[in-house]
Amino acid sequence: MIGHHGTSKENAHSILRTGFLKSKGYQWFGDGVYFFDDDQKEARNWAIKVKKFDINYSVLKSNIEVCNPLLLHKAKEWEEFLKNKKMLQKKIDKSPYRNKEITDGYVVEFMCQQIYKLTTKPVDVVICGCKIPAYDWAVEITEIPRIQVQVCVRELECITSTEIAEEAS
Amino acid sequence: MEMVEVTKLMEEYFRTVTPEQFEKDLLDAGILQCPDRFEFEVKGDPCVFLSQILFNDRLKVKDVLTFQTIDTKPITINVLNTAYSPYMNESQYVLSGKVA
Numbered sequence: 240m241i242g243h244h245g246t247s248k249e250n251a252h253s254i255l256r257t258g259f260l261k262s263k264g265y266q267w268f269g270d271g272v273y274f275f276d277d278d279q280k281e282a283r284n285w286a287i288k289v290k291k292f293d294i295n296y297s298v299l300k301s302n303i304e305v306c307n308p309l310l311l312h313k314a315k316e317w318e319e320f321l322k323n324k325k326m327l328q329k330k331i332d333k334s335p336y337r338n339k340e341i342t343d344g345y346v347v348e349f350m351c352q353q354i355y356k357l358t359t360k361p362v363d364v365v366i367c368g369c370k371i372p373a374y375d376w377a378v379e380i381t382e383i384p385r386i387q388v389q390v391c392v393r394e395l396e397c398i399t400s401t402e403i404a405e406e407a408s
Numbered sequence: 409m410e411m412v413e414v415t416k417l418m419e420e421y422f423r424t425v426t427p428e429q430f431e432k433d434l435l436d437a438g439i440l441q442c443p444d445r446f447e448f449e450v451k452g453d454p455c456v457f458l459s460q461i462l463f464n465d466r467l468k469v470k471d472v473l474t475f476q477t478i479d480t481k482p483i484t485i486n487v488l489n490t491a492y493s494p495y496m497n498e499s500q501y502v503l504s505g506k507v508a
Contacts, residue, residue, distance in 0.1 A: 327422075
């Protein structure tokens, strides 16, 4: 599959030299490198409007080889994810950490780690659909939400090639 | 891997895991280090900001620590841990663009 990654020019050139580094901690759906599924425009929006790289933005295009994905972008899969989240929350509620609330990102991370421990086969990519806020002017003319498909690459070997798709001139 | 298969694996895991191992697994996944809430400092009209984040069903405002009407002073909004979204930055961007 093709993934687009929005970042700064400086980061993009560093990635081309030394490769991607995984984001860890408070992530949208687990630790990894985040891409938009074959969507250069969303990657550009991310770099400019969310990360505010503006005149310093860059969009990378990568080929991603997927072997063992965790797919969360369809209703059936999402319902299964909710079951897993409920089970984890219930287990936490019976532990000494009973007041701990968990984000979806931590649930995905927890699930991926357990899948690896139980099957010895790592989840290499997590794919998830995200509803994102419309721009204020768009709210006035449409009720259709903006949807993105995001790809979190957990195993960096899956990224087989990377090039610059576009950058600020 | 099919999510149905993942659920079966996880059911078995939750049924058999020891409390000690469960605590270790929570630590490994970063769950025990995760703070219970996030605070965002927002510049601009808090009413506009609140309406934007309440409109988004991923975000839940727990309480507003300091609330002021339109002026230049920042407010701090306390958001539930489950409400974390990288798009909070985008909301702030839109807000500051509107009230600047």
